Amino acid sequence: MSPQEKTPATLPWLTDEFLQKILRDAGGHETTVVTSSDIKPMAGGGDNYLSTMYRVSVKTKDKEEAVSTISLVVKLPPSGAEMMKLIANSSAFLTEIKLLSDILPKMFSLLRETSPEEQEEFGAKCFYAKNTMPYVLIMEDLASKGFRMAERQKGLDLRHSIVVMRSLARYHATAIALHKRDPALVESFEENFYTDSRGFVSNATLPMLRSLAEVVRSWPGFGDDYRGRLLKRADTIYDDVMELMKPEGNAFNVLNHGDLWVNNMLFRYEEVTGEVRDVKFVDFQLCRYMSPGIDLQYFIHTSVAEEIRAERVGDLLREYHKTLCATLEDLRCADSIITFQELVDEYERKALFGFFVTTMILPILLSDPDTIFNPEQSHQKEDEAIVTKRISNIHFTTVLKRLLPIYAKKNFF
Incomplete structure (x- = not known):
């Protein structure tokens, strides 16, 4: 043939x-x-x-x-004309190509230098990359090694979430070690899709917040007050989030994954018990050098089950901190260790990003099949009936009815 x-x-x-x-x-x-x-x-x-x-x-x-x-x-790149044009003017593919072909292999080498035991790589092996349009990435298929995706609408249980926390901490710690050797290389990830494709992202996400304002108006205990505050916040939220994502001079910065939700991680399980064993991350298009609080807020607000998000965030942060410290010790970077309280403070300092993710991105990620977001039509006004139905998804409203009053008390809107 x-x-x-x-x-x-x-x-x-x-x-x-x-x-x-x-x-x-x-x-x-x-x-x-x-x-x-x-x-x-x-x-x-x-x-x-x-x-x-x-x-x-x-x-x-x-x-x-x-x-x-x-x-x-x-x-x-996507095959549609609008998305092809967007990708051609975006850093997304070039970022992932650089991560898979250069950064991740260097990070893995650092782990192997300092830790004699067998180490798991963070992502898939890259076999080929073409860094001019049309971009191409060819990688190993992690499914052939027994890795598989979790169900995106269900949310991860505690065991899955802990496995992710530990792997994320190893990833962040190893990026810190690489930064010590080559700060310019790591800091070169100074922008990502949120900043260089601002028009697309805002067109996709701001309608979520405005439609949400109309939907919550009918919820008992929310009403016109919540509606008015959410509509007003739509005028300023994107600028505030872009400012929040900038790395700060003396702060604790790492190389973030940038898009750490359930569809961008693959899990492997024990053959006999079926218990989750490890995880690998995929889709590194949104990586950026900034606070680890961004990755943590994004993961916790997009991917863990609601009961875990409501009751066990502290436990997840402790698992992350424990692995972060141990990995930094192994990498001879003990001077970069922060206290658990400093981590909690950093997580809380980026809490506005959690509000942004919950109200403007989570509805898209949790969409039912008949309300899937079509990025090819992002330059057009989306059908309001579809947006309203997406906002009314039971998976989403369950999360929001608990979190929105908390966000209101924090004056996020």
């Missing part, structure tokens, strides 16, 4: 010869011969907004004629 017959029209370059070359160039596959490949699209609505994904099953044989299958993931 010819490459044109077996590949989607957008991927005529993804031939068996090309796949064989990148496998050999990446190391560990020097004698690999690709005999065939099969390409299928990945992800459904609501799973990926800034990319198009394909899974490639590659049949190979080695010099002993032993046959095996290697599974890869191909990540490309």
Whole structure:
């Protein structure tokens, strides 16, 4: 079968010869011969907004004629005209390419230098990256190693959340160690999609807050007061959040993942017990050098089950702090350790970001299939009926009815 017959029209370059070359160039596959490949699209609505994904099953044989299958993931810019234009003028893909091909390998090397025991990498191995439009990333398929995604509307239980906290702390601590060796490299992540694609993000998120104001008006105990305050806050929230995300000169800054929600992490489980064993992060398009409070607020307000968010945030922060300190000790960066109270204070200082995420991003992330946000139409006014239905999602309203009075007392709106 010819490459044109077996590949989607957008991927005529993804031939068996090309796949064989990148496998050999990446190391560990020097004698690999690709005999065939099969390409299928990945992800459904609501799973990926800034990319198009394909899974490639590659049949190979080695010099002993032993046959095996290697599974890869191909990540490309979205195919729609509006999103393609947006990505071309955004740092999103270039950020992820730099993370996967340069930063994460350097961070993993630091861990292996100082910790003799086996270390888990933070993300997928990168086999190929093209850093000019149209961008291309080809990575190992973590699903082939037993990793899988959790259900995005359900929320993570305590055990899953703790596993994420520990891995996030290792990631942040190792980025601190890399910063000590090469501060310019880490601080080069000074912008992200929120800042360089401001028009898109504000067009996608501000309608959430304005529609929310109308919906909560009918809730007992909320009424016109909440409506008026939320509508007024829509005029200033984005500027305040952009200011909140800037790194501060003498503050505790790390290389944030930037988009740490349940769809951007894959879990692996014990075969016998079924208990969650470890996690890997994916989709590093929004990485930025800033306070760890941003990653923590984002994860806790988008991904943990509501009962965990209501009662166990302190426990999650303790797990994060314990692993952060231990990893910094291992990396010989004990001078960067902060106290638990300093961590809590930093988390609270970024609490406005939690309000922003809850009211303006969470409705999109929790959308039902019939209200999935279409980024290709973000330049147009979205149908108000769809936005209202998205806001009225039971998964979202359950969270908001508890948190909105708390945000009101903190004068976030």
